[in-house]
Amino acid sequence: MKTYLVQRLAIAVLTLFGMSVVIFALLRLAPGDIVDILFSTAGFVDPAARTEIMRELGLDKPIWIQYLDWLRQIFSGDLGKSYRYDLPAWEIIRPLLPVTVELAALSMIVAVVLGVPTGVISAVRQDTPLDYVLRVLSLAGLSMPSFWLGMVIILGLVAWLGWIPPVTYVSPGENFQLHAAQFLLPALAVGYRSSALIMRITRSSLLEVLREDYVRTAWAKGQTGRAVIWRHALKNAMLPVITVIGIEFAFLIGGLVVTEQVFNLPGLARFLVQAILWRDYPIVQNLVMLIAIVVILSNLAVDLLYGVLDPRVRYAG
Amino acid sequence: MTLARFCRKKPLGAVGGLVMLLILVTAIFAEVLATHDPIMTEAAGTLGRPSWEHWLGSDHLGRDIYSRIVHGARVSLIVGVASTLLGSVLGGIVGLLSGYVGGKTDLIVQRVLDILQGLPLLVLALVISAVLSPSIQNVVIAISVPIIPRAARVIRSSVLSIREMQYVEAARALGVAHLRIAFRHILPNTMGPFIVLGTAQLGSAILVEATLSFLGLGVPEPYPSWGRMLSVSAAEYAQKAPHLVLFPGLAISLAVFGSNLLGDALRDTLDPRLRGA
Numbered sequence: 240m241k242t243y244l245v246q247r248l249a250i251a252v253l254t255l256f257g258m259s260v261v262i263f264a265l266l267r268l269a270p271g272d273i274v275d276i277l278f279s280t281a282g283f284v285d286p287a288a289r290t291e292i293m294r295e296l297g298l299d300k301p302i303w304i305q306y307l308d309w310l311r312q313i314f315s316g317d318l319g320k321s322y323r324y325d326l327p328a329w330e331i332i333r334p335l336l337p338v339t340v341e342l343a344a345l346s347m348i349v350a351v352v353l354g355v356p357t358g359v360i361s362a363v364r365q366d367t368p369l370d371y372v373l374r375v376l377s378l379a380g381l382s383m384p385s386f387w388l389g390m391v392i393i394l395g396l397v398a399w400l401g402w403i404p405p406v407t408y409v410s411p412g413e414n415f416q417l418h419a420a421q422f423l424l425p426a427l428a429v430g431y432r433s434s435a436l437i438m439r440i441t442r443s444s445l446l447e448v449l450r451e452d453y454v455r456t457a458w459a460k461g462q463t464g465r466a467v468i469w470r471h472a473l474k475n476a477m478l479p480v481i482t483v484i485g486i487e488f489a490f491l492i493g494g495l496v497v498t499e500q501v502f503n504l505p506g507l508a509r510f511l512v513q514a515i516l517w518r519d520y521p522i523v524q525n526l527v528m529l530i531a532i533v534v535i536l537s538n539l540a541v542d543l544l545y546g547v548l549d550p551r552v553r554y555a556g
Numbered sequence: 557m558t559l560a561r562f563c564r565k566k567p568l569g570a571v572g573g574l575v576m577l578l579i580l581v582t583a584i585f586a587e588v589l590a591t592h593d594p595i596m597t598e599a600a601g602t603l604g605r606p607s608w609e610h611w612l613g614s615d616h617l618g619r620d621i622y623s624r625i626v627h628g629a630r631v632s633l634i635v636g637v638a639s640t641l642l643g644s645v646l647g648g649i650v651g652l653l654s655g656y657v658g659g660k661t662d663l664i665v666q667r668v669l670d671i672l673q674g675l676p677l678l679v680l681a682l683v684i685s686a687v688l689s690p691s692i693q694n695v696v697i698a699i700s701v702p703i704i705p706r707a708a709r710v711i712r713s714s715v716l717s718i719r720e721m722q723y724v725e726a727a728r729a730l731g732v733a734h735l736r737i738a739f740r741h742i743l744p745n746t747m748g749p750f751i752v753l754g755t756a757q758l759g760s761a762i763l764v765e766a767t768l769s770f771l772g773l774g775v776p777e778p779y780p781s782w783g784r785m786l787s788v789s790a791a792e793y794a795q796k797a798p799h800l801v802l803f804p805g806l807a808i809s810l811a812v813f814g815s816n817l818l819g820d821a822l823r824d825t826l827d828p829r830l831r832g833a
Contacts, residue, residue, distance in 0.1 A: 250670075257671035268687050375568070378820070382759065382813035384766055387786060387805035394798050403795075493678030497767055511679075512771055515686040527675070527683055534674055 243546050251539045258531045259313075263306050266524050313528060319521040323514070328522050332507065338408070339495060339506035342429070345422055346491055349430025350437055351484065357434070358441025358480075363468060365446060373438070380435035386497035389428040393501075396424075408505050425502040429494040433487045440483040445476040478549055485541030489534040562825065569821020575814030583630040592620035594627040594780045603797040613799040615785070616792075621799065624780040625807050631692075631781050632811060636762040639696045643703025643761075644754050651708035652746070655715030656738045662712075669705035677702040681764050682773060690776040699764050703757050714749045718742050748826040755819035759812040766808045782808045 293299050300308070312319065318328040354377075361373045396402050404421055411418040448454060449472055457467045492508065499509035507526065514522040563570040582589060591611065598618030606613045612622040654665040672680075685698035718724065719742065727737050768774030769783030777784075785804035794801045 250667075253667065254670050254674055257668065258674050261671055262683075265683060265687060371568075378816050379809070379813060382763075382816055383809045384763055384770070384783075384786075384805065384812075386767065386770060387801070387808065390786070390794060390801050391805065394794055394801060397795060398798070489674075489676045493676035496678060496682065497770060500771070512682070515682060516772065518686075523683065523686070527679060530676065530679055531674055534676065538674075 244543065247539060247542050247546075251535050255532060255535050258535075259310060259528060260306075262524060262527050262531065263309060266520050267302070309524070313525070318525045318529075321514075321519055321522050323517050323519050323522075328525060331510070332526075335505055335507045335510050338504055339499070339508055342422055342426060342495060342499070342504065342506060343488075343491055345426035346429040346433065346494070347484070347488065349426050350433035350487065350491075352434075353430065354434035354437025355441050355480065358438040359445060359468065359473065361438065362442045362445035362449065363464075374442075377435040377438045380431045383432070384497075385428045385432045385494045386501045388431065389425055389498050389501040392424050392428060404502070406503055408503075421502070421504070425498045425504065428501075429491060429498050432494060433491055436483055436487055436490075437480060441476065441480050444479045445472060448472045448476040451475075478545065481544060481548070482541055485537055488537045492530055492533070562821070566821035566825065568817050569825075572814045572817025572819075572821065575810060576818055579629050579633060579811050579814065582626055583633045586627045586630050590620075590623035590626045592623040594619065594623045595778045596620075603793055603800070605797070606799055612803045613797065615800055616797075621785070621803055624785060625782065625803060628780045628782045628785065628804070628807065629811075631775055631779050632762050632765060632808070635692065635695055635699070635765045635775065636758050636811075639699035639765075640703065640754055640757045640761045642696060643700035644707040644750065644757060646700070647704040647707025647709075648711045648746070648750060650704065651711030651713075652715055652738055652743060654708065655712035656719060656734070656742065658716075658719075665708075666712075669708055672702070673705040675702075677760070678764060678767060681768060682771070685768055685773045690773065692775055692779070695765060695768060695774050698768065699761050702764075703761070706757070707753055710749050710753045711746050714746045715742055718745050752819065752823045752826055755815055755822050759815035759819065762808065762815070763812050 290299075316329075318332065320326070321328050321331055324331055357373050357377065361370045364370050393404060396404065404424060405417055409417045409421055445468075449468075451472075454467060454472050457471045462471075495506065495508040496512055497508075498504075499506040500512060507529075511523065511526045511530075514526065596619065598614065600618065602614065602616055602618045604610050604614040604618070610620050610622065612620075612625065614620055615624070650665065650669075654662045680702045681698045684701055685695060688694035688697065724737060724741055727741050732741070765774055765781070766783030766786075769781040770787050772784070772787060774783055775781040782804045786801060
């Protein structure tokens with residue numbers, strides 16, 4: 240288990256390092272440097288002010304020093320400065336973080352609650368009309384853009400209930416019910432999409448396990464269907480499902496990018512889009528790196544969980 | 557497997573194929589099928605409800621939504637197919653060579669792919685399209701890059717098993733050059749997984765294009781794009797004119813649904829090993 244742990248950690252660190260290079264290089268590809276973009280709205284550019292900003296940003300140094308400076312900055316927890324707001328990025332991001340974390344957690348719960356049971360039902364009732372209906376519904380979930388689904392949910396609420404979700408953020412202390420509604424709707428839109436993948440993998444994985452000898456033995460012993468499926472089969476079928484849930488977490492962040500926009504939630508993902516549109520590159524660079532770290536850590540967590548749940552992985556690793 | 561047999565065995569897949577065919581026909585004959593000029597504005601008829609004149613209503617600038625959706629099919633399909641092809645071919649070549657060469661090269665390539673795959677598809681596409689200037693070519697590039705590692709993985713895993721087959725050994729014994737073995741002997745046998753991969757990625761490419769355009773980072777004006785039809789302006793008028801939101805979103809969902817259905821059926825038919833992957 241220990242070597243497995245060390246190995247996984249080493250790979251995660253290496254991947255993160257590689258990602259920092261990719262992200263850094265990518266944002267240097269932008270036509271014109273950051274200073275040009277900062278000045279593009281000003282019209283007239285004072286050369287002295289230009290060199291001043293270049294120096295402040297460290298753009299006058301060689302590129303690899305700039306990269307090392309950036310790494311040092313990240314390690315010390317300094318996320319740089321937003322040029323749009325003229326504030327340290329961390330001060331802007333901090334209040335946004337809980338919004339995104341709450342939304343991501345809620346969406347994940349919706350995805351699992353919708354995905355796992357429907358996957359089980361679909362596998363147990365394989366090739367029945369119910370199975371077909373559930374599969375088509377899940378495929379539909381994969382096909383609808385979550386931002387559009389969000390818009391349709393809002394339209395439906397207005398049309399049928401005459402209720403318009405709040406346009407500005409409501410804190411839970413202010414009005415808990417409104418807050419819950421404000422978060423549950425986007426979580427439904429994002430979670431439905433993620434549930435589709437979870438449902439599909441649960442179904443196919445359970446189908447595979449149901450054909451195993453030990454499941455037949457359980458049936459032969461005269462156990463009830465419910466016990467066979469929930470106690471014997473599902474336990475082993477859940478392993479790939481857990482992997483997909485981990486991977487899905489990364490996709491979910493992508494889904495949040497647009498959903499926060501549609502529902503006007505002041506979260507990290509919406510801020511990322513705004514920073515991109517404003518060409519606030521130092522912030523974009525740090526936010527994308529933050530996302531990369533979250534994704535790698537969640538992958539790592541899944542790997543480790545896998546090692547705990549499945550003893551075979553430990554020995555093979 | 558004949559077409560008739562495929563339709564009988566995989567009715568859902570056949571439906572998906574039909575949907576894609578419909579969209580393809582719409583894209584090709586957009587000029588014939590459209591009732592209006594998709595970019596012509598009409599100050600008198602803004603936010604019109606669906607009517608005889610405007611089948612699916614008109615938007616906030618008085619443009620005919622039906623005609624815009626018909627022309628949007630062309631943009632969506634071109635961007636979707638081009639980026640899927642570009643990403644799958646590049647990724648396929650990487651996977652082919654990495655799988656064939658094996659050893660340390662393979663290990664390093666795998667780690668690099670890990671890095672590319674470590675970012676959510678949409679976030680990577682978002683950053684690339686933000687860095688490049690807005691144009692159709694750049695949208696294609698932005699969408700194709702995240703496809704590369706996914707394609708490389710699939711092709712590599714099938715190359716790994718084909719590489720060990722006896723006919724490859726025979727070719728090597730005959731002294732056939734490595735590159736020729738890779739491209740002429742192994743590559744044709746990865747076509748099954750390649751087609752499956754392409755169909756599956758097409759849906760997600762169309763979806764990413766719609767999302768980028770929705771955020772204003774995708775296909776630029778004046779090309780009508782389904783995603784941009786849903787963007788800020790549509791959201792603003794949504795209460796007054798829900799058709800502004802409903803129809804373009806339905807078009808996106810239908811296109812992605814069709815390619816997903818087709819991709820699923822093709823996967824089951826051509827490559828049973830990938831089932832559930």
